[in-house]
Amino acid sequence: MSIEHRDDTGARFGMWLFLYTEVILFSGLFLLYAMALAKFPNDFSNASHRLNIYFGTVNTLVLLTSSLSIAMAVTALQRGRTKLTLILCGTTVFLGIVFLINKYFEWSAEIGHGIYPGSHHLAEQAPGVAAFFNLYFFTLGLHGLHVVIGGTLITVVAIMTAKGKVTSERYTLLENTALYWHLVDLIWIFLFPLYYLIL
């Protein structure tokens, strides 16, 4: 292994290309949302009122802060401050877990009220309300899955950093993982107003 071939810019662009496909995946769901909103505007605002805005707002602040910590982790690694990088990665994963715990309580409360896809309670509601909650559980569930994947990736990269496999000389792996985490944040930036804030 005397000659090593690396293309950091290419690796980063590959990650961006993957993220574009992720946006296309979610834009299908945004499209469904927009069509259902155009069809049932009143039902959508009634259903949206039943979501707890505090959970949504707190989770937005948590995700934005986690995006800050992972962005800072990249800078810390570029400057060769490994210990700080690990602390910042840990902070990001911790905030991701806080996000999921919030989501757990939020969904528990809703399921406790009989709001979940296929429930009798929703079947008795107006069609737009059922459409809203079906989309809500699917889209936010898919987003939650991305939070789990992102948190796992950050944990793996943090372990590799601790072992010296990701260093200030070769940090693209951390950079790409951070890009993925920012995408999770980006999608939430749109999900939050659409599901929690429309009147």
Added chain:
Amino acid sequence: MSEQKHEPVPFRTFIQVWICLLILTVTTVIVSRIHLGPWNIWAALGIASLKSSLVIFFFMHLRHEMRLFKIGLLVLLVIVAIFIGVTFFDVLYR
């Protein structure tokens, strides 16, 4: 592709962007509590677009990337706009 090293972005820049994001979040919640009719959804989407631009250009370093990355993003946005536009052309005029 030609190799291109990034200068580390100072923590201060990231923290300033984060503060802007927090302020915009509070703003979007407040604006949503005011009745503006259909403008509510456009205000919410406008603020969300502003927030996402901050994340993309600063946190995701797009500001420092080659032009190819920016063209890629533009192409993506055009594709999504065509998706949504063409679908609505069908749905609204049925």
